[in-house]
Amino acid sequence: MTTRVMKFGGTSVGSLERIRASAAIVAAECARGDSVAVVVSAMAGETDRLLSLVRSLGFGLGDEETDVVLSAGEQISAALMSMALSEHGLTSRSFMGWQARIRTDGPPGAARISGLDASPIQSALREGCIPVMAGFQGASVNERLRTLGRGGTDLSAVALAAALGAHCDIYTDVDGVFTTDPRIEPNARRIGKISYDEMLELAAQGAKVLQTRSAEFAKARNVPLRVLSSFAEPGQSEGTMIMQAEDIAERRIVSGIAYARDQARIALRGISAESTALAAVFGGLAEADIGIDMIVQSPASEKDRANLEFTIDRRDLDRALVCIGESDARDVLSETGLAKVSVVGLGLNRRADVARILYGALGKQKIGIRTLATSEIKISALIENEGVEHAVRALHAAYGLDGADG
Numbered sequence: 001m002t003t004r005v006m007k008f009g010g011t012s013v014g015s016l017e018r019i020r021a022s023a024a025i026v027a028a029e030c031a032r033g034d035s036v037a038v039v040v041s042a043m044a045g046e047t048d049r050l051l052s053l054v055r056s057l058g059f060g061l062g063d064e065e066t067d068v069v070l071s072a073g074e075q076i077s078a079a080l081m082s083m084a085l086s087e088h089g090l091t092s093r094s095f096m097g098w099q100a101r102i103r104t105d106g107p108p109g110a111a112r113i114s115g116l117d118a119s120p121i122q123s124a125l126r127e128g129c130i131p132v133m134a135g136f137q138g139a140s141v142n143e144r145l146r147t148l149g150r151g152g153t154d155l156s157a158v159a160l161a162a163a164l165g166a167h168c169d170i171y172t173d174v175d176g177v178f179t180t181d182p183r184i185e186p187n188a189r190r191i192g193k194i195s196y197d198e199m200l201e202l203a204a205q206g207a208k209v210l211q212t213r214s215a216e217f218a219k220a221r222n223v224p225l226r227v228l229s230s231f232a233e234p235g236q237s238e239g240t241m242i243m244q245a246e247d248i249a250e251r252r253i254v255s256g257i258a259y260a261r262d263q264a265r266i267a268l269r270g271i272s273a274e275s276t277a278l279a280a281v282f283g284g285l286a287e288a289d290i291g292i293d294m295i296v297q298s299p300a301s302e303k304d305r306a307n308l309e310f311t312i313d314r315r316d317l318d319r320a321l322v323c324i325g326e327s328d329a330r331d332v333l334s335e336t337g338l339a340k341v342s343v344v345g346l347g348l349n350r351r352a353d354v355a356r357i358l359y360g361a362l363g364k365q366k367i368g369i370r371t372l373a374t375s376e377i378k379i380s381a382l383i384e385n386e387g388v389e390h391a392v393r394a395l396h397a398a399y400g401l402d403g404a405d406g
């Protein structure tokens, strides 16, 4: 018998009607004979609502009590889902993260799963009961609630699937992973099969259909993963399968276009060019769990000094500036209102004209490029926030993805 973890995101549990529709999909899966565990997000908009309450009191992400407030959203939807399953005559019970023995390390608001003892969930499954686990949460070693970063229910689901040796199905509001966000580009195509690496890079560059850490975890543990729509009738969503690259016969050069709005650029002018000083800057940021990207280093006019620039998520700017405060840079500048658009593909390194196409497509739209960064499997441009939708559509067409076969 196959064990399946079915994860339902915010819009899939966004109202009682949506919870009932998602419960019907679970019931259909059970009727096929699979053993099923469910993982749910908070109802759409609930985490933002709770976060705004916290902010009104002067608190924010990174605080322990904030995590207690935020995790309440998943508690509600887990119990409501369990009730909705009973309407199908199914036996079910909710599990909070700590009841499912999810152990975390790392800071509040961005904790990582360090362990998951699946035995309570396994006992429920053995008794024919459908466990409905609240996503996005676990407990630290000192028994404090922790949340797993925005979009973290994907990680909860993948980690549970890994612990159970199960398949993981991520139900969301689109019919799988597309060549770009279908809400921005109507010509975006569903990708039938995609490798963990391509998915990981798309997610890391902003395609929020799957949380980056969940894609990483699935790759590391080889969890069979699918992304499907909960808005289709049970069994009707074709979705996307995420798997090892060698199991995919057809090789694409470009997988898709991703974007991330609200980026910030930090420039450290005249910092000591010694590697140890530069490493100290990045060490401090890493300790604070701040992801950095698009690093550009160039010599400063002053001897033995360098200019260093990089981008981060706008939400991390205040914390990053505190970390950087200790550097010996002559000047620290920051800029917001930026976005990153990225072309992702395992075959990019084989194409000499990748940069030409990008400059050509964005140039035609008169979209200025602030910084460009390339790696083996992606090329990213930093642009102004306002240009992001035009840029995504222009790149989607320029790289031949309009009408590409999924």
Ligand code: ADP
Pocket (backbone or CB within 6 Å): 008, 009, 010, 011, 012, 041, 151, 171, 172, 173, 174, 176, 177, 178, 179, 180, 181, 182, 183, 202, 206, 207, 208, 209, 210, 256
């Ligand atoms: P959930 O609440 O189910 O976790 P999310 O909002 O986190 O859903 O992710 C689904 C959304 O991701 C879609 O509605 C879509 O707008 C967006 N998205 C961005 N890039 C892509 C992509 N390449 N393929 C599919 N969806 C994408």
Ligand code: ASP
Pocket (backbone or CB within 6 Å): 009, 010, 041, 042, 047, 048, 073, 135, 136, 149, 150, 151, 152, 153, 154
């Ligand atoms: N509710 C959390 C969020 O909005 C976790 C999730 O939905 O995956 O980020």
Ligand code: MG
Pocket (backbone or CB within 6 Å): 009, 151, 154, 208, 209, 210, 211
């Ligand atoms: Mg999500």
